[in-house]
Amino acid sequence: MYRKIIEPRVSETDGVRHINNTVLPVWLEAARNPIFKLFTPDDSFENWRMIILHTSIDYRSQIYFGTDVDVYTWVKRIGTSSLELYEEIHQGSILCAKGTAIYVNYNHMEKKSEPIPTRIREQLEEHLYHSEEE
Template identity: 80%
Template sequence: MYKTIIEPRVSETDGVGHINNTTLPVWLEAARNPIFKLFTPDDSFADWRMIILHTSIDYVSQIYFGTNVDVYTWVKRIGKSSLELYEEIHQSGTICARGKAIYVNYNKEEQKPEPIPTRIRKELEEHLYEREGEH
């Protein structure tokens, strides 16, 4: 599991006093940075490998300004050229959101998916989601 701590900003708070729903996709993507780094170590967009195919979020509980949130990212499935992530956002010990994202390892130059290299696959396997009977 990867863990990222995010400090909510005032600008992310909406008119009803909680963090706006449009903020959570940005936080989830920020927490994926260690995974992006595996595929593109120099962060070069010219060599970018991770192309998103799907994302979804279930909003479970409100999130508020003034208290940090913990974003947890697990690898749920590793395919030949794609991977599925399972994500959670927690605040004060309460789960506030669950997310799913599917990415493909993509060669922009050849315009096609490529197999995930063994060294990256091994690293991803260290972060597998292993809770039985959930999600």
């Protein structure tokens, strides 16, 4: 599991005094940076590999300014060229949001997806999600 701590900003707080729902996708993407780094170690957009195919978020509880949040990211599934992430946002002991994101390893020069290299696959496997039902 990857973990990122985020300090909510005043500017992210909306008129009903909680963090606006449009902010959470940005926080989730920020927590994916270590995964992006696996595919594009130099952070170069010329060499960028990760293309998002799908994302979904279930909003469970409000998030407030003044208390840090923890963003957790797991690898839920690794395919030949794609991977699915499972993500949660917690404030204190409360699960505030959860979601998924699907990315594909994409070669911009060739204009096609490519298999995830073994060295990256092995690192991703260290962060596999295991549900409580397993």
